[in-house]
Amino acid sequence: MKNFKKTMLYFAVIIPAIFFSRCTLTEDISSLKKSVDSLQIIVGTPKFNTNIHIEFVDAKTGQFIKSSDVNVVVSGKDASSIYNNIGQKKSGYTSKMGFVDLIVDPHKVDSVAIKTTPVEFAVSASVNGYLSATQKITVDKATRQIIRIKLIKMDAAPEGVSVAVNNNFTTTGVNGKTLNSSTQTLNAGKQTVVIPKDVILKDATGAPVTGTLKSEIVFFDPTSAAAQNAIPGTLSVDATMSNGNAQNIKFISAGMFNVKLTAGDKAVKSFDNGGITIKTVLPPSFINPKTGVAVKENDVIEMWSMEEGSGKWIFEKMDTVRKVNGELVLEETVKHLSSWNWDYWIPSCDNGPKFVFKGSLTSNNLAANVNAKYKDYGYDESDNRQIIVSTTGDNSYLQILRPAQSAATFTFTNSAGNNSTGKELVFTPSSVDVTNMCEGKTYEIQVSEKKYVESVNVNVELSATSASNKNLVLMPNTWVYYFNTSGTTITDLSTSQMTNGKSTFSLALDQEYYIGALFGSSWGMGTIKVQNEGTSSYRLTFTPMIDFSTAQTGTPISYVLPKDATKSVTVKYAGVLSDEIFNSLK
Amino acid sequence: MKKIIFTFALSVITLVSMAQANESLDTTPGKKIRLDAAIGVGASTNGLGANIVASVNNIVALRLGYETLDKSFPDAMTISQSDYTFNVSPSLKNGGFSAILDWYIRRSFYISAGMVMSNLNLTANIKSAKAIKIGDIEYSPDEMGEMTLAIQPQNKISPYFGIGFGRNIGRSKNLAMSFELGAYDMGAYVLNVSGTKLFEANGDPASQTSIANLNETLKGLSWSGIYPVIKIGISYKIWKN
Structure with missing residues (x-):
């Protein structure tokens, strides 16, 4: 019995020793410190739900006014609530590539109250060689709106x-x-x-x-x-x-x-x-x-x-x-x-008919072009508009702004602009009779996709740190625009929402695209192209664009990425920005 | 995992052997198996708790207990990152159910082994200390959202081993006191991060490379997952056979 107790006592000592015998404190603290020092805090840029994307197009050609920046002045009742898309208040804003993104101060947007008390302001657009224009904008939904302002070129005006x-x-x-x-x-x-x-x-x-x-x-x-x-x-x-x-x-x-x-x-x-x-x-x-x-x-x-x-x-x-x-x-x-x-x-009225486009396209929340044709009080109207088609219909609608109290028939057709992304859209129904455009009715249109060009879904994961501090990581919330490099008109533009640095683009194989995002009046862009690399991989090449007007580019970055069953590839890009640019974004 | 299995197996073998040995010891002619029971309360690094102790003789006892600890420290410290200042509010939640066998080597000295289902959750809520202007729009801390770091055990159920002085069930008297030192082996500590609003992306697994690296480091530490226990207890015998 005495021996047994001794044995047990031995176990009592040895077991705690097993707990602690592998303790390598110095090395452990060193590796812990290294891991803790490299911990990163991720901060997203503010996500503005009420986003007004304003496109400036030549009234005759329908092309974006890209050659010159359009000067934009905001005025009117709620002008004080309007900022650029990184939340900066300016006396005037400048378009890049033919468009500018403005937002409404999120503190001023109540998704319920805005329906009865809309945010109203006017945008005055001026650019050399064009007739200046002022357009009132009414925001009665806490979602993204696309406004198109046609400007008349003085030496090449439209017919009439x-x-x-x-x-x-x-x-x-x-x-x-x-x-x-x-x-x-x-x-x-x-x-x-x-x-x-x-x-x-x-x-x-x-x-x-x-x-x-x-x-x-x-x-x-x-x-x-x-x-x-x-x-x-x-x-x-x-x-x-x-x-x-x-x-x-x-x-x-x-x-x-x-x-x-x-x-x-x-x-x-x-x-x-x-x-x-x-x-x-x-x-x-x-x-x-x-x-x-x-x-x-x-x-x-x-x-x-x-x-x-x-x-x-x-x-x-x-x-x-x-x-x-x-x-x-x-x-x-x-x-x-x-x-x-x-x-x-x-x-006329503010609550024109609203068409919500729902569908499960190659990628959810993918921008697609729709061509809506209708007569408004005898005038033929054609609204070639980009919509964000999603399964839920969020941000995915076309609303006729301020129509007359009259009947209209709308027809929806695939826009040629979808060709560049390798898609053809089918709308069901393709025609809608509206008895009174001021009834404020919502119509649901199902969108399906006929693919006729091989396309690739490119998932981008973008983050940025500053040159002096790698522990704070910025992940942008913005809208990304892309169009094929030979395209010039509004129908060539596609859009994808970037959320916390993640976005998906549908790109036709072997087609080169301009791709970029607006950050205030700065336009970060480059070209992107996806090609087959053997049978099981894609080669994705991104070339940063330093100066669009002179076509000056940076060094191309090339990725070879494995194909998956859904023909999707994921690209992660962690940029290091100068402190000045980084601080302006956060 | 091997460490846990080995430790647990060794503990069980030890105590089962002891129990068998003592049973054979105590069933010698003239000595009978005697079933006693006590209830106890205690305070430990695992929280405040209560337990029921049952013994078959003066040498082996089984303890079933529950302990809990839930303490928050709002805005206990601040940290700065770039031009942000964050308030850090730690909170500690601990405790859990335990089943432990005590073997009394001496009259007032015992060794313990068992299992604990741990509720350990050490969190730190990180929130901007003040309103911040992003661009020209000011955001309150609530509008910016918050980030939460949580340290939890890799294994919810973990082996326990300890030594104690005094008794968890009285030998001859009804009242008993004990002081115990021990440790759980939870495998490793694992850090989880989540966020809301502007910090939402911190919770995205695809964005947690630095967190994954830290967790790998934690798993590689020899003492990671060891949770020390210091405990005092008092019990009262409610059943004597």
């Missing part, structure tokens, strides 16, 4: 838009008074702009504008659908009516002028001692919607001017159609410069 530029239109004395009467005609005299002698020209501050004045006059033909579609800010407007009340209406234009007079960098805003006279001949076939028959002598029509900055249209006066030399004429003297428009109007 007449442009006259005269570098020596008139001359004023030191007091800003015109020395002579001057006339500018368009369309063989069907439209005229006359400035009489002795009219005093003033700028926005009330100071006289002196010297030789350049005129830029644009007229929008009321019988041309292309011209009406190109009207800056569209014909669905916020208006201050004749009784002073605000109302959403849709114009039916009988003729719109935009007149710009400048002397050097000074622009004329108002006139004393008279004004300028604008005149247009009405086409005999123009229908007066109030009477339902062709316009005739003594019919009355409202004249409206646009308030610069807000894009709001103000009722000015009633005009009467006169008959002059057998032609029906509208003529008015205006005392301040902006866009002037003779219009009939019908009520």
